[in-house]
Amino acid sequence: MPLIGSKEFVAWLPTFLESKKVLFPKVAYPTYNVGAIIAGAEPIAVDLDADSWPESDLAWINSPSNPTGRVHSESELKSAIKYSRTHKTAVISDECYLEFGNTVEPQSILKFTQGQNSNILAVHSLSKRSSMAGYRGAFVIGDSALIKKILEIRKHAGMMVPLPIQHAMIAALSDDKHVAIQRDRYNKRRQQLIPALESIGFTIDFSDAGLYIWCTRGEDSWKSVEALAKLGILVTPGIFYGPDGGEHVRIAMTATDEAIADAVNRITASKA
Numbered sequence: 681m682p683l684i685g686s687k688e689f690v691a692w693l694p695t696f697l698e699s700k701k702v703l704f705p706k707v708a709y710p711t712y713n714v715g716a717i718i719a720g721a722e723p724i725a726v727d728l729d730a731d732s733w734p735e736s737d738l739a740w741i742n743s744p745s746n747p748t749g750r751v752h753s754e755s756e757l758k759s760a761i762k763y764s765r766t767h768k769t770a771v772i773s774d775e776c777y778l779e780f781g782n783t784v785e786p787q788s789i790l791k792f793t794q795g796q797n798s799n800i801l802a803v804h805s806l807s808k809r810s811s812m813a814g815y816r817g818a819f820v821i822g823d824s825a826l827i828k829k830i831l832e833i834r835k836h837a838g839m840m841v842p843l844p845i846q847h848a849m850i851a852a853l854s855d856d857k858h859v860a861i862q863r864d865r866y867n868k869r870r871q872q873l874i875p876a877l878e879s880i881g882f883t884i885d886f887s888d889a890g891l892y893i894w895c896t897r898g899e900d901s902w903k904s905v906e907a908l909a910k911l912g913i914l915v916t917p918g919i920f921y922g923p924d925g926g927e928h929v930r931i932a933m934t935a936t937d938e939a940i941a942d943a944v945n946r947i948t949a950s951k952a
């Protein structure tokens with residue numbers, strides 16, 4: 681089912697499904713929490729291990745993760761599937777960074793359902809894959825019964841994808857070459873920034889895929905933001921992604937090659 685952007689889907693799915701308890705990772709994209717609040721559901725931040733999850737009627741996973749760049753292992757994806765089957769809970773895998781692997785190859789949850797997709801959906805977005813955020817083009821695949829239910833609601837709630845955008849999505853999805861070029865760009869930028877950050881005391885955590893470096897100096901995230909801001913480098917405080925992110929910052933690989941090279945030079949010069 682085509683979607684106008686995956687943010688809109690994340691924000692409104694708990695409302696559409698009349699969810700009562702919504703799970704999402706402790707360090708996560710904030711819209712999972714906000715979507716639960718919009719629905720009047722109870723938002724519950726959980727550890728990544730699905731075996732530890734409480735009862736719920738909707739659970740989000742996100743691999744590769746925004747903000748950590750962490751990739752779920754096969755066994756973690758299988759645990760999430762097991763949770764869904766045991767509790768009859770909708771498990772939604774936000775896979776919008778799936779094609780941006782680096783040191784680890786991310787895999788879709790649908791690879792491990794053996795075709796039994798009941799209560800499982802995977803969300804993809806052209807925003808990241810093809811740098812088309814302004815088009816608002818995304819799609820969800822998986823359980824056809826669940827998709828049918830959402831479609832019934834959408835007939836009235838709107839959020840249909842305009843046909844010209846659907847054609848643009850088809851064109852982008854029919855080509856993998858530009859994705860490979862972009863993946864290479866992000867990974868080269870990451871390779872340049874990591875040693876520079878390490879040289880001023882940052883430890884890199886996860887950051888195995890996706891668009892971000894997740895790093896810490898063991899200090900309040902705002903302190904790291906300030907230190908980098910003094911070098912003219914804008915990063916996001918990890919606290920934006922939950923209390924467990926309070927000592928990390930997220931650094932996006934989305935600046936230009938020139939800006940990243942310049943940032944590396946400024947970090948290196950700051951040590952002198």
Ligand SMILES: Cc1ncc(COP(=O)(O)O)c(C=O)c1O
Pocket residue numbers: 685686687688690709742745746774776805806807808813817818
């Ligand atoms: C994990 C995650 N999901 C969904 C989105 C939403 O992307 P879009 O609405 O552009 O498809 C983002 C955007 O940053 C994201 O990081």
